[in-house]
Amino acid sequence: MSERPTVRVDVAERRTVRVDLAERGYDIVIGERLLETAEDVLAPVVAGRRTVVVTDAVVRDSHLPRLAQALERLDIRWDTVTIPVGEGAKSFRDLEALLERLLDLGIDRSTVLVAFGGGVVGDVAGFAAALFMRGIDLVQIPTTLMSQVDSAVGGKNAINTRHGKNLVGTFHQPRIVLNDVSVLESLPRRELLSGYGEIVKCGLIRGEREFGWLEEHAPALLAFDSGPLIEAVRMGCETKARIVTADERDRGDRALVNLGHTFAHAVETEAGHGALPHGEAVAAGLAAAAALSARLGHCEPSIVHRLRSHLRNAGLPDRIAALASNRHWNSGAILGHMSHDKKTVAGRVHFVLLRGIGAPFVDGSVPPNAVLEVLDNECRRG
C-alpha cells in the first residue's frame, strides 16, 4: 500500500473523552487517520523518553509503518516487541517472555510502553507495564472496535489460567488512549460487529437518545462512515469512562458495564472459549437480559422486540439460538455455568437488568426458575 502524499486531518472530527480519575486521569482521543499525526497526541507522554511498542504480527504488518513514522518524527529511541496473535497470548508464558524481552532491551522505569493492537495486546502489554519495575507508563493505541470502546478504557488487564479467563491481572491506568477509527477498516467484518455488540450495550445503558441514535446510524457507522463511527466510539468510551470514574476498582457500580455479560459468559463457557466472538455472545446476552427484565415485570416487552430488531438489522444474533446456528443450546447447562461466574457474590448470581432503556440496575435475587424459563425461550430455534 503506498503512502498518501498529503495528510488531511479534519480536526473538527476529533473528539476527546476525559477519564476523570484525579492524578490518574487521562484523555481518550478519537478521530480519523490519527496515526498519521500520532506525534501530536503522544508528545505530552512520550517526548524525550524511550518507548517500546508492543504489538502482534497482524497489526504490525498492516499498521505499524504509520505509527513508526510518527515516532521517528518525535526523534526518540523506540523498539517493537511482537507477541503471538490471539487469546493464547494471555498466558503466564507469554507475559514472562514479554517481560524478559523488555529486560533484554535494557529499558528502565522512565520507558513508556505502547500497547498497539486489540484487547489481547492491550491486556498483556498493560499487565507487563504494571509489573515492570513495579509500574511504568502505558499508552493504549487500540486497533479493534472492541478494544477502542472497552478494553483500552478503564485500566483493567488480565491473563487467563487453566482455571478460567481473566482471573489474574491488575489495575493500571494508561496515560493516554489514542483511538484512530481508520485502522478499523482492515478488521474482519465479524470482529467489527463483535465490537458493535458492546456499543449496543452502551446505548442501552445510556438512554433513549443514545440508543435511538444507534438505531438510526448503525448502517452508516458499520459501513465506516467516519463521522458516525467516531461518534459511536465516543459514546462507548464516554459510557465506560463514566462508570469507571464512579467505581475505579470494580466494587459496585462498575457492574453495570456487565449488562448482558452474565448470559454471555455462560454461553461462551458452554461453547468453549474462543469459539464465538465475545461481542456476539454479548448481543445474545443483551437480548436475554432484556427478556428476563420483561419477564420479571421490570420493563416493557416492547423494549425486547426493539432490541432484537436492532441487533438483527446490524447483523448480530438477536437470541442465543441465533448464535452458531447449527448448534443445539442446552439451557440447563448454560444456567449451571452462571453460578460459577466470577461476578457471583456469595453464591448469588447478580444480573444487570433494565427498568427501561437508560435504566440498568443490579439484581441479586432473581429466581433461578425465571432465568431457566427465559433461557429455554432464548435457546429455542424457529
Ligand SMILES: NC(=O)c1ccc[n+]([C@@H]2O[C@H](COP(=O)([O-])OP(=O)(O)OC[C@H]3O[C@@H](n4cnc5c(N)ncnc54)[C@H](O)[C@@H]3O)[C@@H](O)[C@H]2O)c1
Ligand atoms: N481489560 C479489559 O477491561 C477488557 C475488556 C474487554 C475485553 N478484554 C479482552 O480483550 C480481548 C478481546 O479483544 P479483541 O476483540 O480486540 O481481540 P484480539 O485482540 O484477539 O483481536 C482480534 C483479532 O484482530 C486482529 N486485529 C487487531 N487489530 C486489527 C486491525 N486493525 N485490522 C485487522 N486485524 C486486526 C488481531 O491480530 C486478532 O487476530 C479478550 O481477551 C478480552 O478478555 C479486556
Ligand SMILES: [Zn+2]
Ligand atoms: Zn464484553
